[in-house]
Amino acid sequence: MSASRFKFSVQATDGKARTGRISMLRGEIRTPAFMPVGTAATVKAMKPEAVRATGADIILGNTYHLMLRPGAERVARLGGLHSFMNWPRPILTDSGGYQVMSLSDLRKLTEEGVEFRSHLDGSKHMLTPERSMEIQRLLGSDIVMAFDECPRADQPRDEIARSMELSMRWAQRSRAGFDAGEEYASRAALFGIQQGGLDEDLRRTSAQKLGDIGFDGYAVGGLAVGEGQEAMFAALDFAPAMLPADKPRYLMGVGKPDDLVGAVERGIDMFDCVLPTRSGRNGQAFTWAGPLNLRNAHHAEEAGPLCPRCTCPTCASYSRAYLHHLVRSGEILGAMLLTEHNLSFYQQLMQAMRDAIGEGRLAAFATDFRRDYFRGRG
């Protein structure tokens, strides 16, 4: 690992929260960072230059989806994921471990890995730590995630412990598999994933094992899987602090705007979530005054924008009445404009938190945020 290809510098702290930046070959990532999800080599309903214009420094791609369609070897033959989808900046890819368990058919889990059938065509595949590293290398990922098993939050402690131990053995194999791609390993970064559910001891064991292996960054995995915000925050009260302070901490699959604020307060530096994009396609907008459902009839003649404080192109040029019309009519432009707004809002929220941390006023920011956000729902 050379320092130049991946460098994380904390510029300011405020309580447990930090703001800083990750420097990588393909660009800088301002933290705390929100990564839009580009599952199938596209952030749905957005052109990549528009994704960048929202303020995104990095996007996420899904190994499970891309290995099945168009296929990792095909993407490699076409010059890699960045060129394929016209996004020249950093890309983080997940390992496929989570989605193979949630989306595929007929899974069989062994020490070796996971055998499964594609949800697209029933074809048979095998994912192992080594194959996951190979796929992420073929895609040309900038931040590679270790292959892990992500159990449901409601499993018994024995099962959570067994799963965490397996994930730690897989983390070791992921490290070895990643390092075997020498030239590629000199350009990309590898993150380990802490498991252990809601159990403080298991989380500590997991963090120690990952730290012994050594990674460029560390994810808090196994949260946002149905346990609820209160339980998630309780785990985040202790889990991030167990991870090396000089490396970025990534909370996978989170979340709602209020989840992001609470997690940043607890020391998280990176996030990804489908919520702003998926909600945008379903007629839901996030605003500083809470979420809005554009399908509701009371928007039909509202001449004002989604959110008066928002600086996005949708809020600059379109009324709620027009967006209501597009959503009711099933128009693609409705999905486009609401996705653009939601991604912009998320990035404006991240920038506001970075500014607040830099100025030592995150607690006041968070109080104001929650007051406005939940009042809007009343």
Next chain:
Amino acid sequence: MSASRFKFSVQATDGKARTGRISMLRGEIRTPAFMPVGTAATVKAMKPEAVRATGADIILGNTYHLMLRPGAERVARLGGLHSFMNWPRPILTDSGGYQVMSLSDLRKLTEEGVEFRSHLDGSKHMLTPERSMEIQRLLGSDIVMAFDECPRADQPRDEIARSMELSMRWAQRSRAGFDAGEEYASRAALFGIQQGGLDEDLRRTSAQKLGDIGFDGYAVGGLAVGEGQEAMFAALDFAPAMLPADKPRYLMGVGKPDDLVGAVERGIDMFDCVLPTRSGRNGQAFTWAGPLNLRNAHHAEEAGPLCPRCTCPTCASYSRAYLHHLVRSGEILGAMLLTEHNLSFYQQLMQAMRDAIGEGRLAAFATDFRRDYFRGRG
């Protein structure tokens, strides 16, 4: 009618073809012009600034769709169609006459107009020449179309004649209804619509009656309704020349790229068609080498662009392989990028024809176009 609000000037002719421009309060329209269709207050899958960037000077809105959803009175209360959909340039609206016959349920045609039920919710409505003029005024249309009946091409001559005579009485009522909105009539333009099917005598009668009433422009209606290109061209060999040479001639609902070239050669100045937008959502691209179906497996690893001669953003940044992947995956971005390409290609074709007419080489251009376009299909 004042000359300043609507002025058509022919700058060059080449055989029967003409190139020129229409000057209106909201902007200039270069002719021959292709108007993208924005049925429900959106050119589907395109932001309006991107529609403009393809080279479109004017778009079309559909009275039938807009009167049902969101409703003409609602659009008026929200400031008119231009502001509602964020398109500040000219908009032509059709009269609703064609679509009420093709889309609505339980139609009843009388001398007064057409009574029908909405295809959306079954609600009962009445369209008359007077109501069509009122709706187009409420929308704030720049070019208003007279209300007509558009019979199928396979009707007996007696039926075509009866229908044409009715449309001419409705044209007179449309003129009166339009002129009754005095302030609005001083800003907008009204086009009459020639009918008469494929019959030369009926077309002549229709043109004479329209000319006696007097309009700002004249559409050739009742074509592109299933008669085939050969029959359409045969009618275009005589129909446009019957209309006043100093006014624009608009061929409604046409067409494929080769239809446009043949119709421009026969003296048509304006077109609209859903083909480039609808095809874009269905995985089809138009190119100088003919149409392409991006769904086909042989595109899966093609690293080149849709069309090497095209200057659009899609061809600048994306491979056929990527577009194939998006189309196969049902991704919204596939519809967005193919629609943008198709609209750009149509505008590049119109610009090429305007240039060719200006330089007196349209016949050679058309020969080259057909050679390349149909060779691509072989």
